[in-house]
Amino acid sequence: EAQVTQNPRYLITVTGKKLTVTCSQNMNHEYMSWYRQDPGLGLRQIYYSMNVEVTDKGDVPEGYKVSRKEKRNFPLILESPSPNQTSLYFCASSFGTTHSPLHFGNGTRLTVT
């Protein structure tokens, strides 16, 4: 089954404790991206990647890192999480950015205390 898989689904952590949210897709998509979803603000793009070793900032990259060492994986790294990063995070992928819709994972709900 074609899908985008995120792990974990739920994560509670404390301020400053490094964490990684994994994202994997099995559709051989070149484009992958991360979003956070907050009430009243909608989905906002954090980082995106056009291909292996090619990443770029979205609208809200501060406090986040990503890497794209393999085509299928695009982990999101929070080196020193803070409470304002409490949010619902989604990973998405597509073949490209034109005529190719995004496929989303089921989300990771992160709480930073």
Place this chain on the structure above:
Amino acid sequence: QKEVEQDPGPLSVPEGAIVSLNCTYSNSAFQYFMWYRQYSRKGPELLMYTYSSGNKEDGRFTAQVDKSSKYISLFIRDSQPSDSATYLCASNTGNQFYFGTGTSLTVIP
């Protein structure tokens, strides 16, 4: 000003009603327009996408784009309780996607 603006609702309609969901956008470079449906505790799933001005129909759903007024609409005919979800409009320019805040829809049996 946000790139894509969407009325958050919530919207509550009786089963069988015609639903109209609307968005406006500000970036003239937007060419590709999408509607996503998001159920509770799930990721958004693609419902419709259009590339140009005009209408695109898929079953009970019709997506409409008016580039002259920068207006995007989604119409749902014969709405069903299973249509109850949050609907997100979106567009992209280059490598970045921009989403509306979503409209929460409840269809009452």
